[in-house]
Amino acid sequence: MTAGIGTATAAGAGKGAGSPSTAERGGGAPRRGPFGALREKRKQAAWGYLFVAPAIALFAVMGVYTIVYGFSLSFAQWNGFWPEWNWRGFRNYTDLLGGSPTYWPIVKKAAVNTLWVVIAVPLLTVLVAFPLALVLNQVKRFQGVLRSVYFVPYVTTGIAVYFAWNYILEPNGAVNLLLKTVGLGSLQQPQGWLGNPDTALATMIVVMVWSAVPVAMLLYLTGLQSLDSSLLEAAQIDGAGWLRSTTTVVWPLMKPITVVVLLLNVRDSLQGFQSFLIMTNGGPGDSTSVLGLETYRLAFLSELSPTLGLASALGWLLFLAALVVAFINQRVMRRMG
Amino acid sequence: MWTFKQSHVAALRAAAEKFTAETGTKVNIQAVTPDDAFLTKVQAAARTNDLPDVLEVHANGDDLAFGGAGLLEDLSKDVDQKWLAQYLPQVLTDGTVTPDVYKASLTEGSKTQGVQLGQRFSVPLTVGTQGVVYMNKSRAAKAGVTRAPATWEEFIDALDKVTKAYPDNGGVTVGVKQPSTALEWLMQPMAFGMLGKQKFEALFGPDTAQGWSSPNGQKVLNTYNEVTPYWMPGTQSKGIDEADLAFAQGKASFDIGGTYTLAFLAENGYDADNLMTFPVPPPKDAAIPGLQLSPFSLTGLSITRTSDKKDEALRWLKFLSRDDVAADFGKQALDVPPNDLDKKQSEALGPVLNSMEAAFGSGKNSYNAGYTAYRPSLYDPGKVGAVLAQFTPLKSRSAESTGTQMSSMLKSYWAEQNK
Known part of the structure; x- marks a missing residue:
């Protein structure tokens, strides 16, 4: 080890001692003219471009091409099989936004449901994840085990889990059984929690929150563990109790994390549809149809109808909505801060 | 060859072995399931010129769209x-571009755009029909139901008796998660029998005065509503497979499906001897008492245009259409072949398939679920079925409101078609 350091030092010293400065080198080595420097610069730039080329090519194919392709498709009618697209101008957009008596009611209902999800899931996630992180941060023993347990929903979330939830929420599933066992039989849902249009969307929101809490909790926990303890101590010296110091010191300091949690969940709520596809397919009736699911249905579940363009247009409208929501969210958080 | 029916794979492979022995040509059978994965795969393969030589397709649907x-x-x-x-007379034109199909293809947004009158894009592989009720025979017998209900009233009575005998699992199921099922498999056959062809088709016509809000439409909806308690x-x-699975697992005593449901039930361990099947019956004062179901091609065989083995592919299609091969295929796949089989070959299919064949009829007084020319070409049964599902089983709409909404949707489909 020491020898290694010594060698490095010696080499460095040797280089420092032995390498003549540019001025000193002037007589021996051929002087580089302005063209030489330019050539060197270009060579360096070429190497730079060569190194970033794979990433640029990947982005050009997977990013730019698909974005341009998808955007163009939103102005066309196509079913994925026809040799050519039928151009429709803005009619896909106008049909979705009130122009078509077939599609407008579907989009309207899905938009209202999506709005509920977009509001409820991020808020409930914060409301559950932050207290959970606070509790976990206070626990002195088994913190690692508990953290793993609370993180289980995240690592297991997937199609299998959504199927498992389906079984749990069935008329004779675990939830109804539990309610009956603890004497709350009147709260049972005879048609299952996803079979009743009045409870289906709320149930889906609970499942989504269950999936979202682990990451949010971990983010909060990281924030709590990196808090400067002197701030809390100062608050305690000033007479603040646990509740006071949590609400007036800790919570404001967690604002950047809250913004991230809210933004991530708003995005997921707007665009996510897998759980809805697997668990309810938008039903019963249209009580759990959301915009992401309708986009997927128009694209892939329309039995070869030429609605890929409509799906693309709905996707772009969702993108715009996500931008607007993110913008409003940031402004609100800034004002609150 | 690609198929989207897992239950057909073994039977197709057995036929392929015989075909190889006869001709020396090998056939590789590959299943791509479920249906939407099959369509996506065909879509992707078509763009990369990677399609197989032969496809099993939904007849009068995918074949015409792909064509x-x-x-x-x-x-x-x-x-x-x-x-x-070799085929049953009812399915001779299936897979072809009839004048109705051609006319519908000219509507903007039609999925069959590009077809030409007289073209044929598939030959039938399996036939059948929707609107078949599967009843748990032993439970029905214990509840006092020993013969297949012949009228809607008898059907409701059977439901009532079995549900009383088995309060937890005596009911009826159908995959309402895909809401077109209850509409097309249960209500429509009953409505066709109740009203007769002309008045039934008028329910879907452009004249809302004869649509679902009319006395006829309301009569159908109110009669259909009698199934709600059961x-x-x-x-x-439940989706289609989930509903069938619930029946197979004993969670329901009645299952509404089609002739194709039998194979799925058998695959999932249901004992076919414990089944009684019958077509959805019309009411006793129906316009068509003793309604029969007209079979139509459920799946067909198509040859892709990029195939460089067209002659071999044609020989394979011809081979599968032979009576003896079709009978063997039907028996193994538990599906009804399209052939006009003689008595001996027909009996070889087994008692359940035989009873379903017995319900087959022809002519204008039999209900042909495959004939849809009376509906607007952009009609979406899933969306109309979702409204019906709000009526029953969800009970969130009245018959009046359901009729109004269904009529309004049909009006908009006709308006879009006539734009």
Whole structure:
């Protein structure tokens, strides 16, 4: 080890001692003219471009091409099989936004449901994840085990889990059984929690929150563990109790994390549809149809109808909505801060 | 060859072995399931010129859409009278571009855009019909139901008796999560029998005065509503396979499906001897008492245009259409072949398939679920079925409001078609 350091030092010293400065080198080595420097610069730039080329090519194919392709498709009618697209101008957009008596009611209902999800899931996630992180941060023993347990929903979330939830929420599933066992039989849902249009969307929101809490909790926990303890101590010296110091010191300091949690969940709520596809397919009736699911249905579940363009247009409208929501969210958080 | 029916794979492989022994040509069978994965795979393969030589397709659906998009060979010159003579008369034109299909293809947004009158894009592989009720025979017998209900009233009575005998699992199920099922498999056959062909078709016509809000429409909806107390709890959250599975697992005592449901039930361990099947019956004062169901091609065989083995592919299609091969295929796949089989071959299919065949009829007084020319070409049964599901099993709409909404949707489909 020491020898290694010594060698490095010696080499460095040797280089420092032995390498003549540019001025000193002037007589021996051929002087580089302005063209030489330019050539060197270009060579360096070429190497730079060569190194970033794979990433640029990947982005050009997977990013730019698909974005341009998808955007163009939103102005066309196509079913994925026809040799050519039928151009429709803005009619896909106008049909979705009130122009078509077939599609407008579907989009309207899905938009209202999506709005509920977009509001409820991020808020409930914060409301559950932050207290959970606070509790976990206070626990002195088994913190690692508990953290793993609370993180289980995240690592297991997937199609299998959504199927498992389906079984749990069935008329004779675990939830109804539990309610009956603890004497709350009147709260049972005879048609299952996803079979009743009045409870289906709320149930889906609970499942989504269950999936979202682990990451949010971990983010909060990281924030709590990196808090400067002197701030809390100062608050305690000033007479603040646990509740006071949590609400007036800790919570404001967690604002950047809250913004991230809210933004991530708003995005997921707007665009996510897998759980809805697997668990309810938008039903019963249209009580759990959301915009992401309708986009997927128009694209892939329309039995070869030429609605890929409509799906693309709905996707772009969702993108715009996500931008607007993110913008409003940031402004609100800034004002609150 | 690609198929989207897992239950057909073993039977197709057995036929392929015989075909290889006879001709020396090998056939590789690959299943791509479920249906939407099959369509996506065909879509992707079509764009990369990677389609197989032969596809099993939904007849009068995918075949015409793929054909219109230029993916399939036009078989009209290859399928001659001798070939067609093997089939049931009801399915002879299935897979072809009839004047109705051609007219519908001209509507903007039609999925069959590009087809030409007289083209043929598939030959039938399996036939059948929707609107078949599967009843748990032993439970029904214990509840005092020993013969298949012949009228809607008897059907409701059977439901009532079995549900009383088995309060937890005596009900009826259908995959309402795909809401077109209850509409097309249960209500429509009953409505056709109740009203007769003309008045039934008028329910879907452009004249709302004869639509679902009319006295006829309301009569159908109110009669259909009689099934409401007997739905299996949570049936609205079940897809087609899930509903069939619930029946196979004993969670329901009645299952509404089609002739194709039998194979799925058997695959999932249901004992076919414990089944009684019957077509959805019309009411006793129906316009068509003793309604029969007209079979139509459920799946067909198509040759892709990019195939460089067209002659071999045609020989394979011809081979599968032979009576003896079709009978063996039907027996193994538990599906009804399209052939006009003689008595001996027909009996070899087994008692359940035989009873379903017995319900087959023809002519204008039999209900043909495959005939849809009376509906607007952009009609979406899933969306109309979703409204019906709100009526029953969800009970969130009245018959009046359901009729109004269904009529309004049909009006908009006709308006879009006539734009």
